Amino acid sequence: MLYELLRNTPNILSGIRCLMAVCLLINPDLLSVRYVVIGAMTDLFDGYLARRCSFSTRLGTWLDPLGDKLFAIAVVVALLIRSQISSLQIAALFSRDIALILFSLELLAIGKYGKWKVQSFLFGKWATTLQFLIFVLIISGKQDTTILFWLMGALGPLCLIELNVLLGRKAKQ
Numbered sequence: 076m077l078y079e080l081l082r083n084t085p086n087i088l089s090g091i092r093c094l095m096a097v098c099l100l101i102n103p104d105l106l107s108v109r110y111v112v113i114g115a116m117t118d119l120f121d122g123y124l125a126r127r128c129s130f131s132t133r134l135g136t137w138l139d140p141l142g143d144k145l146f147a148i149a150v151v152v153a154l155l156i157r158s159q160i161s162s163l164q165i166a167a168l169f170s171r172d173i174a175l176i177l178f179s180l181e182l183l184a185i186g187k188y189g190k191w192k193v194q195s196f197l198f199g200k201w202a203t204t205l206q207f208l209i210f211v212l213i214i215s216g217k218q219d220t221t222i223l224f225w226l227m228g229a230l231g232p233l234c235l236i237e238l239n240v241l242l243g244r245k246a247k248q
Contacts, residue, residue: 082130088121089135092142096149103153108214114146115207122195136193143203144172150210159213167224168209170231171202178238187242198237202230 092114099105121139125131151168154160166173182188205227212220 081128083132085121085125085130086132086135086138088117088124089138089142092117092121092146093138096142096145099146099149099153103156106150106153106157106214108211111150111207111210111214114150118143118146118203118207140193147206154210154213164224167228168206170228171199171206171234174231174235174238175199178235181239182242191242194241196234196237196241198230198234202227202234205230 095110095114095117099110118139121135121142125135125139147168151160151165155165160168179188182191205223209220209223209227212223
């Protein structure tokens with residue numbers, strides 16, 4: 076019983092992040108640096124535990140990215156309500172997600188969508204880290220985040236390139 080609880084800890088952490096996103100959508104006033112840091116910590120530890128302790132589950136491979144997206148969307152909605160973010164900044168923040176959508180469409184077009192194993196990748200991790208950093212800086216009132224938004228926007232195409240490199244490697248196997 077204890078092992079099953081431990082084994083599901085990454086899924087519980089991802090579920091907490093999903094719940095935090097819903098709470099933030101219901102009450103945008105919850106948005107704070109602490110709230111975003113807690114969300115980031117659940118993301119960090121769910122992945123760490125899943126990989127290091129071999130606690131990966133099929134549910135977790137979907138729940139973790141779902142939690143990431145829901146949390147990011149909830150933070151952006153709260154920032155929009157506070158008029159702290161522009162539409163161009165939002166596009167930059169979600170450039171990685173746009174790349175993932177394009178990659179999914181590519182997989183569908185070549186008939187490999189069902190065969191692709193959902194996995195984390197380097198530029199995707201960088202994008203997630205930068206996204207949380209940008210959220211914290213905006214909420215903290217830091218005005219000059221322009222270079223970070225440019226970096227975030229550049230990570231989208233880099234994610235797409237990395238995913239295609241990974242796809243090419245899998246094709247050679």
